[in-house]
Amino acid sequence: MDDAVDLAYDYPVLGAFWTVMWIFLWVVWLVLLFRVFVDIFRDHEMNGWAKAAWIVFMLLIPFLGVLIYIIVRGRDMGRREIQHAQEQQEAFNAYIRQTAQGAGTGDELARLAELRSKGDLSEEEFQRAKDKLLS
Structure with missing residues (x-):
């Protein structure tokens, strides 16, 4: 029982602080590295050879390459x-408009079918309205 080890004494608060600091810096480094890699592939103005050269440079000398x-x-x-965020927003807005328009078309078709089944619309009027709605 006299050979008990006090872990708090062996690992002081300053040591814990430095450990957390190094982990934080490592995570920041990885985020920066991945952002640079994404930016290399996102750039449409750079040709393939330039992209390959940047990738090789960053793989051989990572810190200097990223810097x-x-x-x-x-x-x-x-x-x-x-620009990428704006393109994503525009694509999302177009999808929402298309989906909302498609839902409105389905509702209109259901309403037209109901009017036809009640006898308020003839078959010819229903076909004309349906063709107009779908075009």
């Missing part, structure tokens, strides 16, 4: 990120 990429092309990274 140089941010210095050389960092200004346009934000522009490409904003």
Whole structure:
């Protein structure tokens, strides 16, 4: 029982702080690395050879490669990120408009079918309204 080890004494608060700091910096580094890789592939102005060269440079010398990429092309990274977000928003808005329009068409067709079944519309009037609605 006299050989008990006090872990708190062996690992002081400052050591815990530095451990958390290094983990935080490692996570920040990984996020930055992945953002640079995504930016390389997102850039449509850069040709394939330039992309390959940047990738090889970042794989061989990661810290220096990312630092140089941010210095050389960092200004346009934000522009490409904003452009990508705008394209996604436009695609989402178009999908919502298309879906809402499709739902309205289905409701209109159901209403026309109900009017035809009641006898308020003839078969010819129903076909004309349906063709107009679907075109």
